[in-house]
Amino acid sequence: xxxxxxxxxxxxxxxxxxxxxxxxxxxxxxxxxxxxxxxxxxxxxxxxxxxxxxxxxxxxxxxxxxxxxxxxxxxxxxxxxxxxxxxxxxxxxxxxxxxxxxxxxxxxxxxxxxxxxxxxxxxxxxxxxxxxxxxxxxxxxxxxxxxxxxxxxxxxxxxxxxxxxxxxxxxxxxxxxxxxxxxxxxxxxxxxxxxxxxxxxxxxxxxxxxxxxxxxxxxxxxxxxxxxxxxxxxxxxxxxxxxxxxxxxxxxxxxxxxxxxxxxxxxxxxxxxxxxxxxxxxxxxxxxxxxxxxxxxxxxxxxxxxxxxxxxxxxxxxxxxxxxxxxxxxxxxxxxxxxxxxxxxxxxxxxxxxxxxxxxxxxxxxxxxxxxxxxxxxxxxxxxxxxxxxxxxxxxxxxxxxxxxxxxxxxxxxxxxx
Ligand SMILES: *Cc1c(COP(=O)(O)O)cnc(C)c1O
Numbered sequence: 001x002x003x004x005x006x007x008x009x010x011x012x013x014x015x016x017x018x019x020x021x022x023x024x025x026x027x028x029x030x031x032x033x034x035x036x037x038x039x040x041x042x043x044x045x046x047x048x049x050x051x052x053x054x055x056x057x058x059x060x061x062x063x064x065x066x067x068x069x070x071x072x073x074x075x076x077x078x079x080x081x082x083x084x085x086x087x088x089x090x091x092x093x094x095x096x097x098x099x100x101x102x103x104x105x106x107x108x109x110x111x112x113x114x115x116x117x118x119x120x121x122x123x124x125x126x127x128x129x130x131x132x133x134x135x136x137x138x139x140x141x142x143x144x145x146x147x148x149x150x151x152x153x154x155x156x157x158x159x160x161x162x163x164x165x166x167x168x169x170x171x172x173x174x175x176x177x178x179x180x181x182x183x184x185x186x187x188x189x190x191x192x193x194x195x196x197x198x199x200x201x202x203x204x205x206x207x208x209x210x211x212x213x214x215x216x217x218x219x220x221x222x223x224x225x226x227x228x229x230x231x232x233x234x235x236x237x238x239x240x241x242x243x244x245x246x247x248x249x250x251x252x253x254x255x256x257x258x259x260x261x262x263x264x265x266x267x268x269x270x271x272x273x274x275x276x277x278x279x280x281x282x283x284x285x286x287x288x289x290x291x292x293x294x295x296x297x298x299x300x301x302x303x304x305x306x307x308x309x310x311x312x313x314x315x316x317x318x319x320x321x322x323x324x325x326x327x328x329x330x331x332x333x334x335x336x337x338x339x340x341x342x343x344x345x346x347x348x349x350x351x352x353x354x355x356x357x358x359x360x361x362x363x364x365x366x367x368x369x370x371x372x373x374x375x376x377x378x379x380x381x382x383x384x385x386x387x388x389x390x391x392x393x394x395x396x397x398x399x400x401x402x403x404x405x406x407x408x409x410x411x412x413x414x415x416x417x418x
Pocket of ligand 1: 055073235279280281
C-alpha cells in the first residue's frame with residue numbers, strides 16, 4: 001500500500017496556488033531519510049553523502065540536504081555552478097564525471113572539489129587542463145563482467161553488466177593510475193565504483209564494499225598509495241511498486257560495517273572514510289507529480305487524459321517504468337476500473353499507467369504520480385513544445401513554498417533566432 005504524503009484537501013489547496021501539473025517534495029520525508037542514512041553509517045567518522053545532483057538539480061533541495069550534512073556529486077558545469085551558488089564547495093563536492101571537457105575540470109579545481117577520474121588517460125588530460133595534479137584524487141573502478149547478487153529480498157534480483165558499461169578503469173589500469181598519480185604528487189587516494197542501479201536489496205552496498213575494500217588492500221600493497229576514502233556511489237533503489245519491499249538503510253550500513261571490520265581494519269586501514277553518491281534513494285519517494293484529469297476517452301481502452309505528460313516525468317515513456325498512481329480522495333474506493341492514464345505528447349508511449357486498476361476517475365480529479373522525486377523533473381524536456389512544470393516544497397509545518405516557477409512560453413522561445 002502506497003499512500004501519498006498529502007490528502008485531497010491539501011492537494012486542492014496547493015493546486016489553487018500552483019497550477020497543475022507540478023512536482024511536490026516532502027521536506028519531512030527527505031530530512032528523516034537523510035538522518036537515517038547518517039545514523040546507519042555513524043560508525044564511520046568520516047562518512048559523507050554526496051547527493052547526486054542529476055537526480056534533482058534544484059537549489060532548495062541541495063540546500064536542504066546540505067543542512068543534513070550532505071555534499072553534492074556533480075558531473076557537469078551546470079551542476080558545479082549550482083553547487084557553488086548553494087554554498088556547497090571544496091570537499092563538499094565530488095566531481096564524478098565522464099568524457100569531461102577541460103573547462104569542467106578547471107571549474108571543479110577552482111571550487112576545490114574532489115576529482116574522480118573515470119579513466120587512466122584523464123590523468124594527462126587533467127594535468128593539461130589545470131596545470132597540475134591535485135593532492136587528493138579518486139579513481140573509478142570497473143571490474144568488468146557481470147555483477148549479480150545470488151540472494152535478494154523476496155525474489156527481486158540484482159544483476160547488472162559492468163563489462164558493458166563505459167565507466168571506470170580496469171583492475172590493471174587503476175593500479176597503474178595510482179602509481180602515475182603518486183609520482184605526480186597525489187597524497188590521498190580514493191576508489192569509486194557504481195555496479196548496479198536501483199537495487200532492491202540490502203546486500204548491494206555490502207557486496208560492493210567487499211569488492212572495493214579488498215581492492216583497496218591490494219592497491220595499497222602494490223602501490224604504497226595512501227587510500228583515505230572509498231566511494232560506494234549510488235544505486236540503492238526504492239520500491240516503485242507497492243508490493244516491493246523497501247531497502248533498510250540500517251541493515252545496509254551494518255553490512256558495510258561488517259565488511260569494513262573484516263577486511264580494512266585487519267589491514268591497518270581502519271581510518272578510511274566511506275562516502276556515497278545516492279540520488280534516487282535520497283529523493284525518489286519524497287516527490288509527487290501532481291496532475292489533474294482533464295479528459296476521458298472510451299475507445300478500445302478506457303483513457304484518462306491528464307495535464308502532465310512525459311515531458312514532466314519521462315521514466316514510464318523511456319523505460320516502461322512503473323509509477324504508482326493515487327486518485328486523491330479515492331484512496332479507499334474500490335479499484336474496479338481499468339485505465340490508461342495518458343499525457344498529451346504525440347507519442348503513444350506517453351502513458352503514466354497502462355491498463356491499471358484504479359478507482360473510477362472523474363474529470364477534475366487530482367492524481368498523484370508517486371516516486372517522482374529523483375530522475376523526475378530533472379529528465380524533463382520540451383518535446384511538443386511542452387513546458388517544464390513548477391517545483392514546490394511541502395514544508396515540515398504543512399506550509400508550501402515555490403522552489404522553481406513553471407516555464408513560460410518566453411522561456412521556451414528565449415533561445416530562438418526568429
Ligand atoms: C547517477 C549517478 C549517481 C546516482 O545514482 P542513483 O541511482 O540515483 O543513486 C551517483 N553517482 C554517479 C556517478 C552517477 O552517475
